[in-house]
Amino acid sequence: MPELPDVEVFKQYVESTALHKKMDAVEIRSKDMLKNVSGREIKKALEGHQFVSADRHGKYLFLKTENTTWLVLHFGMTGFVTYFKDPTKEPAHNRLLIRFSNGYHLAYDCQRKLGEITLTEDPGLFAEERQLGLDALKPGFNLDRFKHILKNTASAVKSALMNQKYIAGIGNIYSDEILFQAGIHPDTKSKELNDDEIARLYNQAESVLKAAIEAHADPSRFPASFIMPHRRGDRTCLKCKGGIEKTKTGGRSAYYCPRCQERI
DNA sequence: ACATTGACCTGAGAGC
DNA sequence: TGCTCTCAGGTCAATG
DSSP: OOSHHHHHHHHHHHHHHTBTOOEEEEEESOGGGBOSSOHHHHHHHHTTOOEEEEEEETTEEEEEETTSOEEEEEOTTTEEEEEESSGGGOOTTEEEEEEETTSOEEEEEETTOOSEEEEESOHHHHHHHTTOOEETTSTTOOHHHHHHHHHTOOSBHHHHHHOTTTEESOOHHHHHHHHHHHTOOTTSBGGGOOHHHHHHHHHHHHHHHHHHHHTTTOGGGSOTTOSGGGTTTTOBOTTTOOBOEEEEETTEEEEEOTTTSOOO
8 A cells, every 4th residue: 555645545534534632542552663762752742732744755653743743653554544433443563653632533544564654853854864756746756856866776666766865655556556657667677767667757757746646545446557556456457458567676576467557 | 976785664465 | 153264454674
């Protein structure tokens, strides 16, 4: 779930549910998910306060309290947030539970514990410290920047797209989708791409991510042209009706259509 | 300095 | 059914 579009949807979800409500109690369910922070510090930063706004950089979600501290959430491969009233609705792998004074709860669930919970005083500084590149959908990220990145790395284009130091937000699923829409093979060396191919990738990165957000990052609502819902199951490319292949690129599984995404 | 690999953690699903 | 094996939408430290 949690690549840029998913986290953007989480952000919008929190904005529409959990802002401006007093937090009565915070329960840390998995201490091992806290990074550079103690449970006591988290509780102190949140209890008695309220969230007033949310922000996102790449795959990180930031929730600001009125006392200037931000709660930082990263979702690993399996994380999500959910807002609910009925205590029996608490998700199975809840790692952080916030009880609001209105009787509702916000849970951060992360089955595989590959995510992270921490605090920051400044999301911009946090992104710098973590050496995150520019967010793929935020101002500052442009074609020139993108071209510069791709021309200056020795890695496969899929790996470059997924490298959070270069561009923040794109992961395994959406890199496959962007490459498919641009008609480029995942193993193509970034350096070997020509200007036209780079422009296609750049434009597709933007439209794929935006379309996914539009569809609430819900695969069942994705545009029919997306390859993603066909990675498993029928494994059929909608463009050419041929079979979708699977390979390994940079240690991650990559799905692609060998006819529509010819290796250069 | 940069790119690639393995480790981290847990559970679901496939195959026997 | 129960066991084993593989894989999973991420990142970091160790390695080349």
